[in-house]
Amino acid sequence: MGQCISQSQAEFQQSRNTLQARGEFLGSDLRVMFNNPVYSDTIITCKDGGVLYGSKLLLAARSDVFANMFLKSKNNNDKNATNNDDNIRLLEFNSKTILMILEYLYMGNITMETLTLKNVVEAYFAAEYFLLPQLEEIVISFLDNALKCSADNNLAAKLLTQATEFMLPSTDDILYRTLYDCLIVTPLETIDYGILNQEGLQFIISAKEIKTEEFATPEYSVFRYITLWAANKISQDAVTYFEYLLPTSDHAEHLDVLQLDRLRRAHEINHHKSKELYELILPLLSPLLECVDFKLIHPSILANIIEPLDLAPSEVLADAFKYQTQLPPGVGPKRNRGIITAKPGNMRLQWDQNAHGPNIFVLENNTVLKSRSRKSEFARTTLPIRGHEIYEWDIIIEEDCKYIWIGVCTERRFEVNYSNWLGGEIYGYTLGSNGSLAHNRGPNNEKSLKNSTIYGTKFGKNSRITVHLDMGNRTLSFSINGVKYGDAFTDLPSEVYPAVSLKKPGKVRIGLHQNTVSMVELNNNGPVQ
Incomplete structure (x- = not known):
C-alpha cells in the first residue's frame, strides 16, 4: 500500500x-x-x-x-x-x-x-488545487521570507524550475511573481548555468514580462548568460569556448587594442572549427535571443564581440547600430532595461541582514549597525550602486570605538569575508576615524594603503561623515562634519555598495545626505579651488 x-x-x-x-x-x-x-x-x-x-x-x-x-x-x-x-x-x-x-x-x-523549502512550490500548487487561498498566503509569506533571508543566489532559480513543472510561468500568479521579483534583482551571472530550464530563463528575461524598472543585469550580460547557458547544455568544452569569446561585462567595454586583436584572431582561428558547435547551440539559443534588446548594448561590444560570433540575426544588429547612431550627441544608450540600484534622489539606504560580520547587529529598520566584536568586521547595504551619477549619503557615529572605517566595497569576482577589516581588503575603499585612507591594492601592485596619508581630521562620537561617490568619474571623497576634502580614491569598480567596518562598542547610523551646512571644500593639503 x-x-x-x-x-x-x-x-x-x-x-x-x-x-x-x-x-x-x-x-x-x-x-x-x-x-x-x-x-x-x-x-x-x-x-x-x-x-x-x-x-x-x-x-x-x-x-x-x-x-x-x-x-x-x-x-x-x-x-x-x-x-x-x-x-x-x-x-x-x-x-x-x-x-x-x-x-x-x-x-x-x-x-x-510541515512546510519547508523542499516542498514549498508543491505546497503552493496544492493549496491552489484545494482552493485554500489563506493557505496560499501562508506559503507565499514563508517563501518571500526565505528568499529575503537566503544568501544563495541559486535558490529562487531552483524553485522557479520546479514551478514550471506544474504550470507555465506568468507574473499574474503570485508564486511566479514572488520568484520573479527576487530573480530580476539578482545578477544572472551569479546563477549557475545548469539551474534554470528554458521556460524559467525565458520567463525572467522576456521583455513582455518586465513590468517594473528593476532589472539588475546589463543587457550584454543577458546575452552572455543565455549563450553560456545554451553552451552548458552541450558540453563544458562549449562553455569554455564561448567564455573566451565573451568577456565579462566589466571588461567588455574597456578592451584595449591588444585585447581586441587577440579576440579577432580567436574568431578567425576557431571559425572553421565551430560549425558543428553552432548547429547544436542555435536551436537552444534562438528562442532566447528574441528576448534580448541589442539596442541597450554598447556599439563597440556589438561590433567587436557579438557580431563576429554570428549568433544574433544580422538585421537585428543592423537595427541596433542604426539606433545607436541616431542618439543625440553626448547621449549614450541605457545599458540595462532598468537597474535595481540606489538612486541619487531616492536611495533606499538599508544595511543588508545577510551581508555583515557575525558579531554585527542590524537594528532600527536596518539603518543602524552595532558591533560586539573584538576585531573589525564590516557590513554593506542591500542595493548596489551602478551607473554614471553622483550619490551622497551620511554616516553618523552614535558610539565610538578604536577605529571606524567608512566607505564602499565591491563584491564582483571576489569571495568576500565580512569577518575581516574592510580597509585591508582589495574590495574595500575606506576612510578611518583616525583620518587615514585604507585600501589594499593587491599583491601585484603597490603596498597596501593601510594607515596611509592623513586625508582629513579625525572623527568620533556624534560626527557626521558624508560620502560623495561620483560614478561617472569613478571617484570617492568624504566630508567630515561639513568640511569636504578632495578625491580619496579614483578608478573605483563599476559596482559598489556603501559599507562600514567597526568593532565594539561601535554604533553607526546610515541615511540620505542632509544639506544642512554649507560645505567647505578642501583637498588633501587645503581648500579645493
Whole structure:
C-alpha cells in the first residue's frame, strides 16, 4: 500500500495525555484526530506511495474539493478513486504536501516542520488545487521570507524550475511573481548555468514580462548568460569556448587594442572549427535571443564581440547600430532595461541582514549597525550602486570605538569575508576615524594603503561623515562634519555598495545626505579651488 506516515501509538498516547479533559480544547482534540487511523474513515494514497488518514466528514466540511472527491468516489466515476469508497488517490502531490493540507484543514494552520523549502512550490500548487487561498498566503509569506533571508543566489532559480513543472510561468500568479521579483534583482551571472530550464530563463528575461524598472543585469550580460547557458547544455568544452569569446561585462567595454586583436584572431582561428558547435547551440539559443534588446548594448561590444560570433540575426544588429547612431550627441544608450540600484534622489539606504560580520547587529529598520566584536568586521547595504551619477549619503557615529572605517566595497569576482577589516581588503575603499585612507591594492601592485596619508581630521562620537561617490568619474571623497576634502580614491569598480567596518562598542547610523551646512571644500593639503 505504501509507507504509512500516520501517528504512532506512542505519539497518539502522548498527544492524548496532553489533554486535561476530552472536549475541553477543540484544537487539542483535533490535533489528536489529525492523521490518526483511530479517528479516520478514509485512506489517502499519494504520489510517492505515502499513506495518510483522514475523516471524510471533516474533510468534506472543510473543503469543496474533498467533498467532490468523496462524492465522485462514491459514484465510482473519478479516475483517482479506487474500488473501495474508503480510499482515494492523490497522485498529483507527495505525501508531505498532502500532510500539510490535512494539517491546515484540521487545525486551521500549519507548522513550519510541515512546510519547508523542499516542498514549498508543491505546497503552493496544492493549496491552489484545494482552493485554500489563506493557505496560499501562508506559503507565499514563508517563501518571500526565505528568499529575503537566503544568501544563495541559486535558490529562487531552483524553485522557479520546479514551478514550471506544474504550470507555465506568468507574473499574474503570485508564486511566479514572488520568484520573479527576487530573480530580476539578482545578477544572472551569479546563477549557475545548469539551474534554470528554458521556460524559467525565458520567463525572467522576456521583455513582455518586465513590468517594473528593476532589472539588475546589463543587457550584454543577458546575452552572455543565455549563450553560456545554451553552451552548458552541450558540453563544458562549449562553455569554455564561448567564455573566451565573451568577456565579462566589466571588461567588455574597456578592451584595449591588444585585447581586441587577440579576440579577432580567436574568431578567425576557431571559425572553421565551430560549425558543428553552432548547429547544436542555435536551436537552444534562438528562442532566447528574441528576448534580448541589442539596442541597450554598447556599439563597440556589438561590433567587436557579438557580431563576429554570428549568433544574433544580422538585421537585428543592423537595427541596433542604426539606433545607436541616431542618439543625440553626448547621449549614450541605457545599458540595462532598468537597474535595481540606489538612486541619487531616492536611495533606499538599508544595511543588508545577510551581508555583515557575525558579531554585527542590524537594528532600527536596518539603518543602524552595532558591533560586539573584538576585531573589525564590516557590513554593506542591500542595493548596489551602478551607473554614471553622483550619490551622497551620511554616516553618523552614535558610539565610538578604536577605529571606524567608512566607505564602499565591491563584491564582483571576489569571495568576500565580512569577518575581516574592510580597509585591508582589495574590495574595500575606506576612510578611518583616525583620518587615514585604507585600501589594499593587491599583491601585484603597490603596498597596501593601510594607515596611509592623513586625508582629513579625525572623527568620533556624534560626527557626521558624508560620502560623495561620483560614478561617472569613478571617484570617492568624504566630508567630515561639513568640511569636504578632495578625491580619496579614483578608478573605483563599476559596482559598489556603501559599507562600514567597526568593532565594539561601535554604533553607526546610515541615511540620505542632509544639506544642512554649507560645505567647505578642501583637498588633501587645503581648500579645493
